[in-house]
Amino acid sequence: MSRLGKITRRTLLIGWVAVAGGVAFGVWKVRQPLANPLTDAGSLNAFLIIDRDGVTIVTGRAEMGQGAQATLAAMLAEELDLDWQEVRLAHGPASAAYYNGALFEGALGGADYALRDWQRSVGGALGQVGKLLGTQITGGSTSVRDGFDKLRAAGASAREVLKRTAAQRLNTTPDTLRTEAGAVVARDGTRIPYADLAEAAARLTAPQVAPRDPSTWRLLGRELPRPDLPAKVDGTATFGVDVRLPGMKFASVRMNPRLGGRMLRHDPAPALAIAGVERVLDLGDGIAVVARNTWAAMRGAEAVVIEWGPASYPVDSAAIRARIEAAFDGSPNSTLRDDGNPDAHVGIEAEYHLPYLAHATMEPMTATARFTGTALELWSPNQTPLVQQKAAATAAGLPTEAVTVHTTLMGGGFGRRLESDYSALAARVAVQMPGVPVQVTWSREEDMTHDAYRPGVIARLRGKVEGGRAVMLDARIAGEGLMAQAGARMMGIPVPGPDRALVEGLFDQPYAIPHYRVRGYAADVGIPVGFWRSVGASHNGFIHESFIDELAHAAGRDPLEFRLDLVRPESAVAAGVLEAVRDMSGWDQPKVPGTGRGVAMVWSFGTPVAEVVEVVDEGGRIRIARGWIACDTGRVLDPGILRAQMEGGMLFGLSAAVHQEITFADGAVQERNFPDFDSLRMHNAPRLETRLLTANPHMGGAGEPGVPPAAAALANALFDLTGIRARSLPLWRQFDLVM
């Protein structure tokens, strides 16, 4: 952070005019250039800083484990001929210049796998909405797709202007020069480092040139060492909770466990009696305790005697479930798939229940703020810097531009840090302590009981098989309308119309079923819900792929062959991932006695992923022994990072399927810490094998698509082993699993 501030003052930087504006790559046309956030002068766009200390690539995307900064930097470094070992990464400031256009391609109504090229162009044009709304968002598995043209264009343009600058200095023409390892090299071997050219180059107009042909790539397409990892193995990486400022105080909060409710009265005296506690601040809907260290602050927060006001939503899980069920009595919020005439068919029926889920990032919610009276500086591990800026400004009673946001590394995001509640709370504490920087860190208990949860859902399905094939699938799903609630919270505008998040992963799957309908019913529950890694596909992958398995069983068919028959006519790409896991897992070979196998395939965030799980009966206890993953993201830019995302995604989904649920009593979340809300560990996580396919003609996402098939593949394997069909999660309630 300080580095960027220093650089900005020196103004030794290059703003590449070519990148988002004017450059003729597909649909990325922007009429009005956006101000370069790295200068006062206000030229367009800045992904690159070259100064005496080296090259820093500013991605505008946050690092939460997914490695997107590394791959984005490789795009630019590829074009600019940088030595990869010398590349440094920075998130950069909160700025609309780093808007995410790819996020809005998903705003189209159709299924991704079936989009035509003209529809993708419309989607790209919709990406301009991202610019207008200022959506600098790291999420939706979009970073690499969004940056692929922008960062390569930035690098190519930078290379050419550096060559022009060198040509002037050497009295030659740019075509006699080449670039190599951070320098321009003349035919006689003269090398001029970029750092010697940058200041002069910044005064020239950067040319717009096409990026290089992929056949010439040296960096992209290979496993590169991630520049962020050395600091993550020697303890020097600075996460949000590691920010240390001179004179900084430590604080912790305790907010109403009945989410959104008020605080009726409180007695700070017991907290003030604890050694190290300095102040108890009244926040209206809770308290903050300021102390000499975080532990004293957390103890103090626990010690305050508080009487809480009521919640506005149903008080316990049974009442919440009834509220969700009641949504089926209303009219559908969406019917995004409506093929044939499902009502003319009678078949099997099933009802599925999925719980609310917390994100449970390893690093609990935290942010650090310093209020000066007229401005606020915020250090926040977040996925949405502009949302944080606005939330902190509102909380502090300041104009938005009076808030400066530093986006730190995140100890996990998973969608939790799209929200801004932790930044707003830090700002609310800081305004009561002018001039004193304060870090507000939540206890694990506060974190788990004050989330924006993955919505709990209920799904009712009907289906029919004839001649060994599914001929009808009619799905209805009810749950809190996420887009309306979160849209209003984050952007100040509710997202109207069909709630895509409720039905994604259900209406948009590549199955040729003639009578096929998916309807969403938005329930009005009032519990805060948010984006949980893979969003709607996290529940719908389980629902759709479990029910497909039920249909295969009803048809007396092998579930993988049953799927292939339905998928091949719709999508050869999706069929490809199924065939790959079939071959990898030895699906066609006889099973070892005492084992069960299950398969699931979900197309989400532009990427079809098939997963096979093998479970083993170990004397009554069931072990999740092995897993196989095949994905097709089209072009693979870093196979090592992609594999890590797929495997991490599958384990994230399996962890939730086995262990996790958020329940309510007396208006409060009952699960408080990892013993109540655990994940797979080293000893009970399956051994994984992953294959990366490249037949997809369009680049797909990486961070989320590994999650949705996991729960269904496991549940289908458990059915194969035990004959018991899991229609609700978590699975530990029904199966004796190795824990």
Add this chain to the structure above:
Amino acid sequence: MAFTLTINGVDHAVEAPDDTPLLWVLRDELGMTGTKFGCGVAACGACTVQIDGEAVRSCQIALSDVWGPVLTIEGLGAPGAPHPLQVAWLRHQVPQCGYCQSGQILQAADLLARNPDPSDDDIDAAMMGNLCRCGTYGRIRAAIHEAATLMREQAQ
């Protein structure tokens, strides 16, 4: 109360209540932030350090109970001379978010000090208390095996 802690070979004077957990002494009193807070109840392993060569959850050790020299991630290797576990962690590109990895590495160091050639089962048993929400377990296991090999070679 005034205490003197030996951390990574250096003595540190600490003036703090005697029940302050070592985790918070390290992070907030001494500014050594490589050791992480995850749960506060010894359920995740993010705060793992070593005391007198034994991996412990620093969130559960009161300042007054620290019974020997403390080793944290900051002291495991030296600049330019990383510990074999850190070398292996980078070779296998283990971390994703990285938040749990200080604890994972200190726990693995304890294992390899006791068992220079651990089996997969040995690794599972030693590491099951260390939670990783990113799901890096497979790479951690591979990196521990590699570090074990490196350390045996160095010992020869």
